[in-house]
Amino acid sequence: MIRMEGVTKAFGDNRVLRDVDLEIEKGSSMVIIGGSGTGKSVALKCVLGLVRHDAGRILVDGQDAGKGDRDAFLARFGMLFQGGALFDSLPVWHNVAFRLMRGALKRPREEAREIAIEKLRRVGLKPDVADRLPAELSGGMQKRVGLARAIAAEPEIIFFDEPTTGLDPIMAGVINDLIREIVTEMGATAMTITHDMSSVRAIADRVAMLHDGVIQWTGPVGDMDASGDAYVDQFIHGRAEGPIAAVR
Amino acid sequence: MSTLWRSLRAMLGALGRTVLGWLAAIGRVGFFFLDTLSHMLRPPVYGREIFNALLNVGWLSLPVVGLTAIFTGGALALQIYAGGSRFNAEAVVPQIVAIGMVRELGPVLVGLMIAARVTSSIAAEIATMKVTEQIDALVTLSTHPIKYLVVPRVLAGLICVPLLVAVGDIIGIFGGYAVAVQNLGFNAAIYLINTVDFLEPLDVISSLVKGCVFGGIATLMGCYYGMGSGRGAQGVGRATKGSVEAAAVLILAANFMLTGVFFSL
Incomplete structure (x- = not known):
């Protein structure tokens, strides 16, 4: 279980997160929605320790995320980055098997390659992609490689940062379905941030809306349409009129 | 008031x-x-990364270092001959080319060429990795960016640049030799004997130490500015420009200080 308690983060005068409280049950899929620049990515990066929060606590299975063995902590996570964040200089299979080629999870090179090819196949890519460089792939294929990398070491917790941004609707649907399937299959805890409502409906068990640095609403995805929250209502229907200013 | x-x-x-x-x-x-x-x-040591860095910093810099050194050595011979002839000291060309290349021009020119070729490429590469979240990806994959990106490059700088300086010194001296023998009428054997006899171990040691320090500065600045890059293309551009400026100025400042340490004792 991931629990954020009173987490705050400011960059200079800009208070991005103000007292964020959020709980993600083990094995569930939480999707955080909210407009651009509302602190969704910062919240996710705070959990991983990529950004240090100013106040509050982040607990993963009861343990403070900032304390203890950092490598062991990070080994529990997989992450799909918005732009893929694939290493340009390494072939696709090496990107996927990166974690399996060093550190505590190190495997022999051939075994790591086999696992990488199997994971590529799992996300719908053929083995001949394995030896290409990321720059030779389309945006959708790069996203799939990023997904394969995120699940390569079979992590307990997977984060998805805007998984469908920049993809056409069909490819976005494919990625959404893959994420849902993989998360269910692996029994992983998932935390996704997005402002794509089709992703939310495909991926989420629960939804949290982050606005102005605080969680405005949280609840099961089935309750989202009848949340009664003016912010959620405006956001999910994409209305310009409402409590959320259109120009931020 | x-x-x-x-x-x-x-x-x-x-x-x-x-x-x-x-x-x-x-x-x-x-x-x-x-x-x-x-x-x-x-530990851990990333052998493959170190090998790639050695290749990039050392082997692939050889052509530019060689060309810089040979032209500089040749020009130096011409200048010393022309200057020396004003007071009938043309014969000192071998000695001054040797001492000039080994003590000063070899290390400084190699250092500056490395700043131009290697520092800029390191800064641009790491800054782009930062902008595209590849550095964050490394962290989430339990890999420390300093260990994976910075250590191999700085090690390569510390190891390769002294060797490049040694190669540059030799090629520079050869450039002077070629010009002196071909154009200025020097006897080839006497030129070489004068060169070897005149150089002292301290000259060579100072050259290699300077190379090591300059290599460390050049690669460290590339990594430092790359890791601290701002967002977007402008951030990458600023990091690259800043890294080369800082490396070049620090190399020249370090050269002054090291020359003081070695030769003002």
Whole structure:
């Protein structure tokens, strides 16, 4: 279980997160929605320790995320980055098997390659992609490689940062379905941030809306349409009129 | 009076802020260096990354170093011959080319060429990795960016640049030799004997030490500016420009200090 308690983060005068409280049950899929620049990515990066929060606590299975063995902590996570964040200089299979080629999870090179090819196949890519460089792939294929990398070491917790941004609707649907399937299959805890409502409906068990640095609403995805929250209502229907200013 | 006082205060304030900014920058670079050093001394060691860095910093820099050195050595011979002829000292060409290349021009020119070729490419590569979240991806994959990106490059700088300086010294001396023998009428054998006899071990040691220091500066600056890059293409551009400027100035400053240490004793 991931629990954020009173987490705050400011960059200079800009208070991005103000007292964020959020709980993600083990094995569930939480999707955080909210407009651009509302602190969704910062919240996710705070959990991983990529950004240090100013106040509050982040607990993963009861343990403070900032304390203890950092490598062991990070080994529990997989992450799909918005732009893929694939290493340009390494072939696709090496990107996927990166974690399996060093550190505590190190495997022999051939075994790591086999696992990488199997994971590529799992996300719908053929083995001949394995030896290409990321720059030779389309945006959708790069996203799939990023997904394969995120699940390569079979992590307990997977984060998805805007998984469908920049993809056409069909490819976005494919990625959404893959994420849902993989998360269910692996029994992983998932935390996704997005402002794509089709992703939310495909991926989420629960939804949290982050606005102005605080969680405005949280609840099961089935309750989202009848949340009664003016912010959620405006956001999910994409209305310009409402409590959320259109120009931020 | 009060206007004068306010202007003076504003001026002193600006000066103070600039000095504090410089001190903070020195502190940040110092901590970055110590962090790099501490990772250098601890496992794991990324052999493949180190090999790639050695190849990029050392082997692939050879052509530019060689060309720079040979032209500089040749020009140096012409200049010394022309200058020396003003007081009938043309014969000192071999000795001055040797000492000039080994003590000063070899290390400085190689250092500056490395700053231009390697520092800029390291800064641009790491800055692009930062902008595209590849550095964050490394962290989430339990890989420390300093250990994976910085240590191999700085090690390559410390190992390869002295060797490049040695190669540059030899090629530079050969450039002077070729010009002196072909164009200025020097006897080939006597030229070589004069060169070898005149050089002392300290000249060569100082050259290699300078190469090591300049290699460390050039690669460290590339990594430091790359890791600290701002967002977007502008951030990458600023990091690249800043890294080359800092590396070049620090190399020249370090050269002055090392020359003082070695030859003013």
